[in-house]
Amino acid sequence: MEHLSVNEIHRRFEELDGWDMVNDGISKLFEFEDFRKAMEFVNKIAEESEKENHHPDITVSYSKVTLFLVTHSANGLTHKDFKLAKIIDQLV
């Protein structure tokens, strides 16, 4: 799989809310009430990631969850990243 063109990345990125460009990927911070709520979210992400066969890097720091999405095999962003970002945003 090849990564998307700069124009296509820009177009898809504009459709997202609260995500940032970080290095070659996209990242978003989610904040919850406490660790338990953060972990509930992480487990929902895990389930969807397995379905999509695409996995964000996930960092949990007590009530904060930071996600990072990139397609390593494409050395950049692909449709898989934007698809999973949208799915994740609907989990909150």
Next chain:
Amino acid sequence: MEHLSVNEIHRRFEELDGWDMVNDGISKLFEFEDFRKAMEFVNKIAEESEKENHHPDITVSYSKVTLFLVTHSANGLTHKDFKLAKIIDQLV
């Protein structure tokens, strides 16, 4: 709670296996077969963390789980960190 003395940190650190000193805390990388196994480990850690009321920073990158332990309220390492590190090592 005050952080441990340098001598005490050294003594407790020597008791651990595979942990590194990183900034003011301790860190360890665990590698699993796949994402699912990594998440199983993360959920065990989450359970123990809630029991201990002490939570490591957890980063999941597909099959790799990196943990970071420090006691923020003490600005350094305390008995809580070393206790949880030992508990976590027994979960694998």
